Amino acid sequence: xxxxxxxxxxxxxxxxxxxxVLKGDDIDTDRIIxxxxxxCIDFESLGSxxxxxxxxxxxxxxxxxxxxxxxxxxxxxxxxFGCGSSREHAPQALMRWGIRAIIGESFAEIFYSNCLAxxxxxxTTTKQQVEDIQGIITKxxxxxxxxxxxxxxxxxxxxxxxxxxxxxxxxxxxxGNWDATSELMSNDLEIxxxxxxxxxxxxxxx
Amino acid sequence: MSSGTLFDKVWDLHRVSQLSGESTQLFIGLHxxxxxxxxxxxxxxxxxxxxxxxxxxxxxxxxxxxxxxxQNRPFLDPLAEEMLTTLERNCSKxxxxxxxxxSGKQGIVHVIAPELGLTQPGxxxxxxxxxxxxxxxxxxxxxxxxxxxxxxxxxSQTLAMSKLKVRRIWIDGxxxxxxxxxxxxxxxxxxxxxxxxxxxxxxFAGPAIQRLSMEERMTIxxxxxxxxxxxxxxxxxxxxxxxxxxxxYAPKGDAWDRALxxxxxxxxxxxxxxxxxxxxxxxxxxxxxxxxxxPGQGISIDERLPNxxxxxxxxxxxxxxxYSYMDLKAGMHMKGLPIDVCFIGSxxxxxxSDLKAAAEIVKGNHVAxxxxxxxxxxxxxxxxxxxxxxxxxxxxxxxxxWREPGCSMCLAMNPDRLNGNQISASSSNRNFKGRQxxxxxxxxxxxxxxxAAAAIKGxxxxxxxxxxxxxxx
Ligand code: SF4
Numbered sequence: 001x002x003x004x005x006x007x008x009x010x011x012x013x014x015x016x017x018x019x020x021v022l023k024g025d026d027i028d029t030d031r032i033i034x035x036x037x038x039x040c041i042d043f044e045s046l047g048s049x050x051x052x053x054x055x056x057x058x059x060x061x062x063x064x065x066x067x068x069x070x071x072x073x074x075x076x077x078x079x080x081f082g083c084g085s086s087r088e089h090a091p092q093a094l095m096r097w098g099i100r101a102i103i104g105e106s107f108a109e110i111f112y113s114n115c116l117a118x119x120x121x122x123x124t125t126t127k128q129q130v131e132d133i134q135g136i137i138t139k140x141x142x143x144x145x146x147x148x149x150x151x152x153x154x155x156x157x158x159x160x161x162x163x164x165x166x167x168x169x170x171x172x173x174x175x176g177n178w179d180a181t182s183e184l185m186s187n188d189l190e191i192x193x194x195x196x197x198x199x200x201x202x203x204x205x206x
Numbered sequence: 207m208s209s210g211t212l213f214d215k216v217w218d219l220h221r222v223s224q225l226s227g228e229s230t231q232l233f234i235g236l237h238x239x240x241x242x243x244x245x246x247x248x249x250x251x252x253x254x255x256x257x258x259x260x261x262x263x264x265x266x267x268x269x270x271x272x273x274x275x276x277q278n279r280p281f282l283d284p285l286a287e288e289m290l291t292t293l294e295r296n297c298s299k300x301x302x303x304x305x306x307x308x309s310g311k312q313g314i315v316h317v318i319a320p321e322l323g324l325t326q327p328g329x330x331x332x333x334x335x336x337x338x339x340x341x342x343x344x345x346x347x348x349x350x351x352x353x354x355x356x357x358x359x360x361x362s363q364t365l366a367m368s369k370l371k372v373r374r375i376w377i378d379g380x381x382x383x384x385x386x387x388x389x390x391x392x393x394x395x396x397x398x399x400x401x402x403x404x405x406x407x408x409x410f411a412g413p414a415i416q417r418l419s420m421e422e423r424m425t426i427x428x429x430x431x432x433x434x435x436x437x438x439x440x441x442x443x444x445x446x447x448x449x450x451x452x453x454x455y456a457p458k459g460d461a462w463d464r465a466l467x468x469x470x471x472x473x474x475x476x477x478x479x480x481x482x483x484x485x486x487x488x489x490x491x492x493x494x495x496x497x498x499x500x501p502g503q504g505i506s507i508d509e510r511l512p513n514x515x516x517x518x519x520x521x522x523x524x525x526x527x528x529y530s531y532m533d534l535k536a537g538m539h540m541k542g543l544p545i546d547v548c549f550i551g552s553x554x555x556x557x558x559s560d561l562k563a564a565a566e567i568v569k570g571n572h573v574a575x576x577x578x579x580x581x582x583x584x585x586x587x588x589x590x591x592x593x594x595x596x597x598x599x600x601x602x603x604x605x606x607x608w609r610e611p612g613c614s615m616c617l618a619m620n621p622d623r624l625n626g627n628q629i630s631a632s633s634s635n636r637n638f639k640g641r642q643x644x645x646x647x648x649x650x651x652x653x654x655x656x657x658a659a660a661a662i663k664g665x666x667x668x669x670x671x672x673x674x675x676x677x678x679x
Contacts, residue, residue, distance in 0.1 A: 025524055026400060026500050030638040034645070035617045039271060039285040041245035041292050053645035079520075080401045083434070083500075084638055085617075086336035087243065088352030109404055109436045110336055113367075114352030168227030168368055175226055179354075181254070184231060184362035190222045191259075191364060194233045198219065200326055201235070201263070204457055204464035 008100065008119025011176035015101035015121065015147040017073030019137045020063055027077065028084035029111060033093045035085075046089055047096030064097065068141045076134050077104035079127070082111025091115045101147050103154060103163065105130050116169055116178050121149055123163040133161065149173055208372040210478035212441055213407050215471075216347045220330045222364050229366045235329035235346075237264045237359045238315050239302070241271055241293040242619070243334030247356035248296040258300040260363045265324055266297050266304040269314045271619050274582050274609035277307050286620065300360075313585020313611045316340040316553035320424060321587050323453025327442040327469040332359055337553050337635065339430040342439030343423035344446055345472055347407070349437040370407040370436065371481035374474075377414035379488040384670035386563065387422035388555060388633070388653035390414070391429040392494040394486060396504035403435025406481070409474060410440050414488035420449040421559040428554045429635050432501035441473035493669055495652035496637045497540055498528030503637075504651075507668045511538045531639060532648050533627070540650070540666045547630040548579035548661035549642075550606075550654050552616040555633035556584030558591050560654040564633075565600045567658035567672055573605035574664030580607035580622070582614040606661070618643025631660035 037049045055062040063069055075094065081104045082090060091114045094102075102115065102122045115122050125133075136156060137143070146155040147163070149170060154161045172178040195201055208214055222231040237260075244266070251258070258264060271286040281287040290306075297304040305311035311318060316337050319325045325341045331348035332338065334356040341348035355365055375394060381387075408430045410423075418426065423440050430438025440446075447466060450456045457465040492506040503525070505511065513536040514525045529535060534543075550556070550564050561581060573579045581601050583589035589611055592598055598608045615622040616634040623643025624630055630642055630649050637649040650666070659667040670677065 024527075025520070028500075028636075028638045030617075030636070030641050034640055035619045036643070038242050038619060039283075039289060041289060042249065043246055053640045057645065080404070080434070083400060084336070084636060086334060086338075086350035086352055088246075088334075088354060091352075106401065106404065108434065110350055110352060114354065117352060117354030117358075166228075166368070168225075168229040171227035172229075172366075177226060180225075180366045181256075181358050181361050183225060184358055184364050184366065185256075187223050187231060187362075187364075190231075191233065191362065194220065194222050195260075195363075198233070198235065199465070199468045200329060204461045204468060 007095065012119055012121065012173045012178070013150050015074060016144065017100065018071050018141065018143065019074040019076055019145050020069045020072035021076045021134045021137050022063060023078060023134070025079045026083055027081050029082055029087050029090040030084055032082065032090040033087065038087060038089055043089065043092040043096065046093035050093035050097045071098070073098055073100040074145050074147060075099045075102045076130065076137055077102060078130060079105040081107050083108035086110040086114070088114045091118055091120055095120055103130070103133065103147070116172065117180070119173070119178050121147070121165060121169070121173055123147065123165045125161060125163045129161050208479055208481050210475035211372050211409060211480065212345055212439060212472050212474045213347060213370070213372045213409065216328055216330065217369060219328070225366050229368045231364050232330060232367050233364050234332045234359050235263065236319070236324060236331045237363070238319055238331065238333035238338070239264060239266045239356065240315050240335065241268050241289040243353050244296065244356055245289065245292045246353045247360055250357045251360055256361045258302065258360045261301040263363060264302045264360070265319065266293060266302050267312055267315050267318055268293060268306060270613045270617065272307065272612040273620050274612050274614050274622060277610050310586050313588065314553045314556060314613055316428065317556060317584035317588065320344065320420070321453065321585060323450055323456035326450065326456065327446060328472045332365060336431045337428050339436065339438050340424050340428040340553055342427040342430065342437055343420060345439055345442035347437055347439065350431065371405055372409055373406045373482040373484065374409045374411055374480045376412040376483065376485045377410065377488050378412055378485065379414055381414060381488045381491065384655070384673045385491050385493060386653040386655060387418055387425040389491055389494040390488060391426045392496065392504045392651065393491045395429060395433045395502050396494065397486070398433055398484065400432065400500050400502040401434045403430060403433040406435050408433065408435040408438035409480070410438060415440055416443065419559060420445060421557045424557070425554055429501070432635055442469050493653065493656055495540060495650050495656060495666065497532060497534060497650065498525070499531055499637060499639050500524065501635065501637060501651065503528055505540060507541055511536050511540070513537065541668060543666045544664060545631045545650070545660050545666065546577065546628040547624060548577060548657050549615045549630055549632040549634065550657050551582030551584065551614055552634035553584060554635040555654045556582060556588065558588050560633065561588070561592050561597050564654040564658035565597045567655050567669060568604045568606065568662065569600050571604055571662040573661050577661055577664050579605065579661040580609055582609045583611045585611050604662070615642050617641060631657045631666065633657050
């Protein structure tokens with residue numbers, strides 16, 4: 001198994017690396033990580049199991065099995081990627097395989113926020129541009145790419161593209177507070193206020 | 207931007223603060239947890255030495271991995287046993303109530319919370335499971351979250367979230383005999399597509415929705431996620447209140463009266479503004495089933511499978527993929543297609559009314575030769591109520607297996623699974639490649655009554671021909 005880079009941490013403004021293309025619309029989280037691999041109490045072993053069934057079917061010819069993509073960290077997908085189950089095991093498996101950013105036409109919502117919660121930006125662009133980008137990656141898998149989150153750009157060796165990212169996602173990644181726990185916990189007083197104002201928590205007596 | 211909708215009202219009541227960026231910190235009124243998506247969240251909590259902020263607003267059960275035949279502990283599958291022990295340990299460490307096997311309250315998380323009366327109008331509900339949308343049937347904002355967010359809710363009872371837009375899906379008319387809530391939602395998803403809901407909450411409304419029972423409403427909201435919407439809801443009304451009145455955890459006495467007064471103020475206002483609106487006519491819906499590998503690839507029993515060339519260009523490739531995976535061809539009818547396995551259960555259609563509807567078809571008939579058919583009640587309570595009226599016997603006499611409650615072959619994390627490229631008629635909610643436990647297994651989603659019809663005929667059958675043998679279909 002290849003060497004895994006450090007997991008995302010702190011402020012994330014750029015992702016630089018080789019890219020890999022996974023074609024297809026509506027790729028669901030059952031395919032990204034089949035349910036039998038969810039029988040675990042940690043995420044550690046998921047990296048080698050990503051796309052397990054698809055890879056088995058293709059007998060070593062799946063993009064995630066090809067040696068030339070071994071170091072890829074930017075994944076290019078098509079539309080509605082990550083639909084279906086809310087399992088965070090899906091982005092965790094991709095991350096543990098080595099993916100650090102995903103570019104596609106559109107993403108399913110829970111998948112998108114699960115990615116953000118572990119520091120993996122999902123950025124979007126038009127169908128046409130996705131296809132152009134995928135064409136270039138496929139032609140030259142050795143090329144290095146840079147995803148610049150501050151300026152919302154994807155830079156290749158010869159071209160650059162504008163990409164979209166939700167403003168709140170962008171800010172959370174840049175500020176390094178995509179791991180929301182501490183920020184959420186810091187508003188304790190406001191949480192208490194809400195707790196005492198909600199009728200169903202107070203036996204409907206307020 | 208929407209205003210005056212139930213979604214807006216409930217959202218505003220639960221807003222804690224504005225976070226950096228544009229997301230809101232939202233208070234979660236009820237946090238449901240289960241064995242699959244919580245262990246890593248608890249580990250993260252323990253790593254940071256954090257406590258569960260509101261154990262009394264957290265409820266656990268075990269559903270995904272439980273075997274449905276022999277539930278004696280330890281489970282035969284050591285991994286399943288380890289997951290359950292871990293949940294038990296975490297719940298006891300943090301004083302979280304766990305409705306375990308044999309408690310009389312165990313079952314699929316989206317079946318038990320409503321039947322216990324834990325799910326109530328006006329709440330925000332989160333659970334590490336995408337079908338949390340089910341609880342929207344009571345007029346709640348309920349949505350699935352990932353494990354990192356489970357950790358956030360455990361630690362703070364809140365979540366960072368961007369507000370959704372609201373699309374009203376208005377359903378006029380009446381559902382025809384032999385057409386069920388499942389057909390309705392499969393129809394809506396088929397018409398709008400599986401991506402249409404991204405960024406939206408779905409409000410289901412209109413005369414056909416108002417006539418639905420609570421269990422039917424849960425079937426509808428359950429599959430909002432298959433339409434891409436993270437949450438779906440129905441405005442609470444007398445049907446909602448009547449259902450809740452008999453539930454153990456619903457407010458009692460004076461508190462009930464005060465609750466009612468509050469709940470009645472929650473529905474979307476007459477002049478509410480929606481970000482989008484679509485209208486359907488229930489009368490036009492026939493029994494509907496999926497034929498492909500996404501829940502949007504549905505068809506009515508009367509139609510032929512589409513010719514890819516007549517579809518929108520963006521749908522062509524996935525249609526071809528589906529035909530090749532499912533071994534089907536354009537122009538075919540689904541009616542008459544032989545099947546191998548029949549599964550009645552899941553959080554979509556594993557409730558008492560679902561089992562009753564299927565039993566009505568099964569009664570006096572027998573499962574066709576060579577077909578494996580089984581019923582998995584959604585909860586211990588469903589199982590008990592079904593037994594009390596003898597439904598278990600109806601199924602068993604017809605050759606169905608009657609199992610213990612759990613998720614079972616909806617996602618096949620327990621021993622219930624398809625083999626090879628078996629094809630199943632299933633009352634569950636997902637037909638993705640490999641979903642039912644075999645990498646080449648094939649799933650056709652349909653109503654429990656249609657599954658029952660398929661079981662006794664051994665092939666896809668128009669349930670109306672059994673309900674009403676003399677009509678012309
Ligand atoms: S029944 Fe199926 S969809 Fe529902 S919670 Fe269980 S696995 Fe998920």
